[in-house]
Amino acid sequence: MHLSSWIDIDPESDFSLYNLPYGIFSSASRSPRVGMAIGSFIIDLAAASKIGLFEDFEIPNEVFYRDSLNDFIELGVEKHAVVRKVVQRELAGQDSTLREYQTLLVRQQNATMHLPVRISDFTDFYSSLEHATNVGRIFRDPEEPLLPNWKHMPVAYHGKASSVVVSGTPVHRPRGQIQKSPGANPSFKETSQLDFELEMGYIIGKSNPLGQPVSVNQADSHVFGMVLLNDWSARDIQKWEYVPLGPFLGKNFSTSVSPWVVPMEALVPFRVDGPPQDPEVLPYLRSSGEQNLDINLEVALKPGQGSEEVICQSNPKDLYWNISQKIAHHTINGCNLRIGDLLGTGTISGSASTSYGSMLELTHAGAKPMVLADGGKRRFLEDFDTITMRAHGQKGNVRVGFGELSGEVLPAIELD
Ligand code: MN
Numbered sequence: 001m002h003l004s005s006w007i008d009i010d011p012e013s014d015f016s017l018y019n020l021p022y023g024i025f026s027s028a029s030r031s032p033r034v035g036m037a038i039g040s041f042i043i044d045l046a047a048a049s050k051i052g053l054f055e056d057f058e059i060p061n062e063v064f065y066r067d068s069l070n071d072f073i074e075l076g077v078e079k080h081a082v083v084r085k086v087v088q089r090e091l092a093g094q095d096s097t098l099r100e101y102q103t104l105l106v107r108q109q110n111a112t113m114h115l116p117v118r119i120s121d122f123t124d125f126y127s128s129l130e131h132a133t134n135v136g137r138i139f140r141d142p143e144e145p146l147l148p149n150w151k152h153m154p155v156a157y158h159g160k161a162s163s164v165v166v167s168g169t170p171v172h173r174p175r176g177q178i179q180k181s182p183g184a185n186p187s188f189k190e191t192s193q194l195d196f197e198l199e200m201g202y203i204i205g206k207s208n209p210l211g212q213p214v215s216v217n218q219a220d221s222h223v224f225g226m227v228l229l230n231d232w233s234a235r236d237i238q239k240w241e242y243v244p245l246g247p248f249l250g251k252n253f254s255t256s257v258s259p260w261v262v263p264m265e266a267l268v269p270f271r272v273d274g275p276p277q278d279p280e281v282l283p284y285l286r287s288s289g290e291q292n293l294d295i296n297l298e299v300a301l302k303p304g305q306g307s308e309e310v311i312c313q314s315n316p317k318d319l320y321w322n323i324s325q326k327i328a329h330h331t332i333n334g335c336n337l338r339i340g341d342l343l344g345t346g347t348i349s350g351s352a353s354t355s356y357g358s359m360l361e362l363t364h365a366g367a368k369p370m371v372l373a374d375g376g377k378r379r380f381l382e383d384f385d386t387i388t389m390r391a392h393g394q395k396g397n398v399r400v401g402f403g404e405l406s407g408e409v410l411p412a413i414e415l416d
Contacts, residue, residue, distance in 0.1 A: 006096070015037040015039055023260045123343050124231060138364070167403075171256070174237065210335075216328035233360075301381075359380050
């Protein structure tokens with residue numbers, strides 16, 4: 001199947017006719033509302049709904065005039081499929097209402113993007129075997145980097161939803177307790193080990209009632225879509241605080257997500273089998289079918305005064321634990337996931353040293369500094385560095401991408 005449109009879409013665009021991701025945008029003349037990206041444009045779905053584009057399908061206009069996607073997500077998967085199909089037909093067909101009313105299209109360069117979802121809860125997993133092994137070596141034990149539970153369950157911690165921000169939001173260097181060497185008393189200071197984590201995030205699209213687990217075979221239907229995610233981390237703060245209850249202030253100062261939520265339907269062409277799991281997992285975690293995604297990921301670093309360069313290329317296709325297993329495990333005790341919950345994959349590292357998804361791994365915790373094209377060295381991130389993440393799947397001429405997730409490091413905020 002090859003789709004083409006009367007809109008001129010660059011073949012390299014992340015936002016092809018196969019993608020149609022949802023986001024919240026505003027412009028000089030438009031309040032925040034639901035939009036859909038196509039090529040270098042945004043379709044104003046609120047205005048499109050108002051002129052009757054979806055009137056045959058009992059989709060209320062109001063859901064598109066919200067400053068989050070939550071009410072739209074709440075409509076359910078059949079309505080989402082209708083909206084997607086109508087817009088796809090409108091963009092491909094010659095006899096098109098959208099074409100007639102071109103005021104429904106806004107140039108992305110003239111729009112401001114907002115956090116797409118009102119995030120209720122944020123859970124971050126730890127599902128890359130390579131990442132868990134690398135971090136285990138650095139933080140704990142070079143001989144036995146994996147803890148005994150790791151291959152039996154998708155390990156996770158509860159993050160903080162309130163500090164999830166949209167791409168473009170800068171992050172101030174946090175302060176905290178830092179222990180200089182083992183046995184020493186901690187001091188209070190700025191982190192000198194600020195890091196990024198290359199992750200993808202799942203947006204939950206269907207709630208489960210408290211007490212009712214979601215089975216591994218039903219889990220797919222509980223996901224609305226995906227974003228890129230940068231789990232900013234302060235490694236020195238994390239290292240001192242994380243035993244025994246896990247990450248806290250080393251992580252919760254900021255987490256960034258990309259503004260466009262790519263629907264799961266658009267990612268079907270990129271589904272692949274995950275790696276074999278050995279030892280065999282418990283029955284409630286046994287999933288079937290192509291549960292992983294073949295997506296090209298990259299991270300670029302731009303120093304304040306320099307030019308951007310790619311410092312990592314990775315892919316989530318080899319993640320040990322898949323999303324169905326994560327949802328089944330998260331809810332197996334009756335815990336309820338809600339519409340708008342965000343589930344992070346955890347840092348996505350591959351086996352090649354250029355595929356490590358954090359500075360911690362790329363520089364071996366600072367022991368092997370990275371040399372940038374301008375001659376600058378990095379152990380961790382410096383003030384005014386900008387980290388940009390990009391992701392796209394490509395199969396034949398079908399390209400589906402996530403756009404950019406970008407954030408600049410700013411100096412620590414002055415304290416009184
Ligand atoms: Mn993380």
